[in-house]
Amino acid sequence: MGDDLGDEWWKHEGNSDASEVEEIEEKQPTEKLNKQTKTGKKRSLTEKPPKAKKKKKTEQKECLVPQEKKQNDGDKSTNTKKRKRKKKTITDVLASSEPKPGCPADLQNLVTQYFSDKRSVIELEELKLQDSCFLASNDLTHSLSSYLKEICPKWAKIQKQHTDKSSVVLLIVCSSALRTIELIKQLTTFKGEAKVLKLFAKHIKVEEQVKLLQKGITHIGVGTPGRLCALIEREGLNIQALRYLVLDWNWRDQKRRRMVDIPEVKLDFLRLLDSGILKGCKESKIKIGLF
Structure with missing residues (x-):
């Protein structure tokens, strides 16, 4: 069988090229969307661990604060004990005073x-x-x-x-x-x-x-x-x-x-x-x- 000579074959080639261009253009936005979603997922995945780290830091701070308070309380108690030891008793005062x-x-x-x-x-x-x-x-x-x-x-x-x-x-x-x-x-x-x-x-x-x-x-x-x-x-x-x-x-x-x-x-x-x-x-x- 022979080709239809009446058909303008160059026109068909142009249409095929155009359709291919349209298909490529349609694929590109979908690929861009896929890439954006992938990057979004990656960002979400990458953003989650820092939040967990921040929580850990806050938890550590919360744990450290009472320890510091306890240390301060301990220091205060030692200071008060030292002050109590330094207080003079009545016998000390009377012993230092000359008998009259x-x-x-x-x-x-x-x-x-x-x-x-x-x-x-x-x-x-x-x-x-x-x-x-x-x-x-x-x-x-x-x-x-x-x-x-x-x-x-x-x-x-x-x-x-x-x-x-x-x-x-x-x-x-x-x-x-x-x-x-x-x-x-x-x-x-x-x-x-x-x-x-x-x-x-x-x-x-x-x-x-x-x-x-x-x-x-x-x-x-x-x-x-x-x-x-x-x-x-x-x-x-x-x-x-x-x-x-x-x-x-x-x-x-x-x-x-x-x-x-x-x-x-x-x-x-x-x-x-x-x-x-x-x-x-x-x-x-x-x-x-x-x-």
Whole structure:
């Protein structure tokens, strides 16, 4: 069979070329779209890991922050501990300070400070003691016997005149039972024939001490403020015959504390003064000495 000579073959070739160009143009945008989608996927894939890294970083930061806080808290606690160690105690302050002998003004200030919020202005004025109510104070050179000989030169006569039971002529007030025993030992050169009675709460009941005071005549009593208050309240000890009240003012214990530096003893001591001793001082019946 022969070719159709009537057909213009060059026209068909042009059409075929055009169709091929159109097909190529159609393929190119599809390929571009595919490439864009592929690149988009790649970008999405590449962008996801950094997000995870950021989360990890934030998580690490969140974990590190409390650790730093804990470290700071630990540093603060160590600093506070160090500061607490550096604080001075009362014993350190008292040890560094030089001992000064007590004077009547010290006792007067103690009384006014304690009763300032408990009494009226008129009552506070009544609590003020004159200089004539006080004996000579110890200048830290006397022993107990030498001090008592100085303030009671006529002791032999005074002890003979005392005939009342449940009472004493000389009352020595100290801070503890051990100190009471020490002071009684120091009275050997002064007391003479006088009877001495220890009046403290350690291992001795109040009833036993009341019986001892009622049995015979006691000239000197040495004891602690708490037990002396209890005896006066129960009428086991009468202060009408009392003439001398000696306070163990300057002595210090192992912690360098005086009798008035110990809170419990201080309160009992002020109660003792308020139980009738200050009134006796105002009436010039009792005189106070600071040993």
